[in-house]
Amino acid sequence: MTPEECANIINNLKNTNANHDIIPVKLLKAVKNTISRPIAYLINKSFESGIFPDVLKTACITPIFKGGDTTDISNYRPIAVLPYLSKIIEKCIASRLTKYLDSNNLIANEQFGFQKKKSTTDALNKLVKILYDNLNNKTHSLAIYLDLKKAFDTVNHNLLIRKLRVMGVRGMPQQWFESYLKNRKHCVKINGTKSSLNTTNIGVPQGSILGPILFLLYINDLPKIHRNTETILFADDTTILLKDNNIEPLLASASNAVENTFSWLKTNRLSLNFDKTIVTIYSNKIKNSDLFVIDENNEVQPKIPYIKLNNIDLKYNFVNPIKYLGIYIDRSLTFKGHIHEISKKISKTVGLFYKLRPMLPTCALVKLYNSLVYPYLIYCNVIWGGTSSNTLKQIFILQKRIVRIITNSEFLEHSKPLFYRTNILNIYDIYTYLIAIEAYKQHTNNSFTRHTHSHNTRHRENYAVPNYQRLKMSERTLTYAIPKVWNKIPIEITALDTIQKC
Numbered sequence: 001m002t003p004e005e006c007a008n009i010i011n012n013l014k015n016t017n018a019n020h021d022i023i024p025v026k027l028l029k030a031v032k033n034t035i036s037r038p039i040a041y042l043i044n045k046s047f048e049s050g051i052f053p054d055v056l057k058t059a060c061i062t063p064i065f066k067g068g069d070t071t072d073i074s075n076y077r078p079i080a081v082l083p084y085l086s087k088i089i090e091k092c093i094a095s096r097l098t099k100y101l102d103s104n105n106l107i108a109n110e111q112f113g114f115q116k117k118k119s120t121t122d123a124l125n126k127l128v129k130i131l132y133d134n135l136n137n138k139t140h141s142l143a144i145y146l147d148l149k150k151a152f153d154t155v156n157h158n159l160l161i162r163k164l165r166v167m168g169v170r171g172m173p174q175q176w177f178e179s180y181l182k183n184r185k186h187c188v189k190i191n192g193t194k195s196s197l198n199t200t201n202i203g204v205p206q207g208s209i210l211g212p213i214l215f216l217l218y219i220n221d222l223p224k225i226h227r228n229t230e231t232i233l234f235a236d237d238t239t240i241l242l243k244d245n246n247i248e249p250l251l252a253s254a255s256n257a258v259e260n261t262f263s264w265l266k267t268n269r270l271s272l273n274f275d276k277t278i279v280t281i282y283s284n285k286i287k288n289s290d291l292f293v294i295d296e297n298n299e300v301q302p303k304i305p306y307i308k309l310n311n312i313d314l315k316y317n318f319v320n321p322i323k324y325l326g327i328y329i330d331r332s333l334t335f336k337g338h339i340h341e342i343s344k345k346i347s348k349t350v351g352l353f354y355k356l357r358p359m360l361p362t363c364a365l366v367k368l369y370n371s372l373v374y375p376y377l378i379y380c381n382v383i384w385g386g387t388s389s390n391t392l393k394q395i396f397i398l399q400k401r402i403v404r405i406i407t408n409s410e411f412l413e414h415s416k417p418l419f420y421r422t423n424i425l426n427i428y429d430i431y432t433y434l435i436a437i438e439a440y441k442q443h444t445n446n447s448f449t450r451h452t453h454s455h456n457t458r459h460r461e462n463y464a465v466p467n468y469q470r471l472k473m474s475e476r477t478l479t480y481a482i483p484k485v486w487n488k489i490p491i492e493i494t495a496l497d498t499i500q501k502c
Helices: 003-011 025-030 032-049 084-103 120-136 157-166 172-181 210-218 247-267 336-356 362-372 374-378 389-406 416-422 427-444 472-476 478-486
Strands: 058-065 076-081 140-146 184-190 198-200 230-234 237-244 278-282 292-294 300-302 322-324 327-329
Touching: 003 025, 003 032, 003 084, 025 032, 032 084, 032 172, 084 210, 120 140, 120 230, 120 237, 120 278, 120 327, 120 472, 120 478, 140 247, 140 322, 157 172, 157 210, 237 247, 247 278, 327 336, 336 362, 336 374, 336 389, 362 374, 362 389, 362 416, 374 427, 389 416, 389 427, 427 478, 472 478
Parallel strands: 058 184
Antiparallel strands: 058 076, 140 237, 140 278, 184 198, 230 237, 292 300, 322 327
């Protein structure tokens, strides 16, 4: 580590106060050029000796209430804070470890969590594309949404070190990671009072920089145990997808996949949360009445055999949408459930805008809209925003109501000029805008096929739009939507060299 790299890491630290640090981060940044050289020297000594200092292994944990019963400890989220010097060392190691993993392509392609240039949108896009394609091909799809119990906190250190060794982390680097994981201490802080220190030798360190990367390496071989299946990982959120033309062999394959997964989890000292592990079937070939029946108690009873694991029946979900990575996915892929949830959240802000309208100028209300409403509309919008106009109308009506409040307009005033005046995009334009951004990213990576031919026409360099034979809903995938939107953008915009200029 060079002093320059150390100073740069210090400069990028968040301005928060760790419980074990005497010097505030702001002061540390002010003197970074003076202290970067001795800190870099100490860090290099740590690398050379393969020892991570014990004094930097202590974390202070503050439980944050999430909701529900205040006496139930499972309703609290533990937030761990580590010393800032620990973060500096970890960032230095993380950059080198990540570079090594990327250059050797060691992280599974099925993993989307904590990866550069990958996000929840990419994971969801892979999921819905598989489902759309199977529906289009008249094939049944079965998705198993696995829920791992306290996965980060139950990582076995010996197994983790063994997996690091298999990936080429040996010798002094391996010794350093062993020292980093060994004998970590933590205390709990509640209302300003700290508990006594406790030692733990299991799990990846909470609140650390290296913790998420080490966890990815720990579960990196999970997709390899499945054959004839698709696996999607986002950190510990795991989804297994299977397909078949007939329901009976599909259920048999699902049982085998679940048994293989459970065997892998047992070998790697991880456990499955049976209550939150859900199985869903997506199909337009089989009627709902053939899958389930609603009994006299208004409860859903499956008519197909359960998928069993250790004599435990895994839960089917045939009626309610599944919440996966923050998006509600229904069996028909209409995303009505997700749009309903968004609309409920936006509806709560309408009254707030009414109350603040007399007190705040329009520009302030627009900023408030961008803070309270807009994030709901853009999160993974390219996945669900392509649904039918009628389904999106629920959000559009709420947008019109809010924009009329912001501009202090009449209830029935035409909304299009109001959207233009406030520089607010309606839900339909948001989808087109975000698809265009995705298209530009794909354009720079040359990820799409062009309609290149010898004829000198206006559309010679257009991207080829896939031809889906059956279902109109298949056109909602990014594979179809991106070239369709890109081809409509004027060439003077698509030819620009940066997205900022667009």
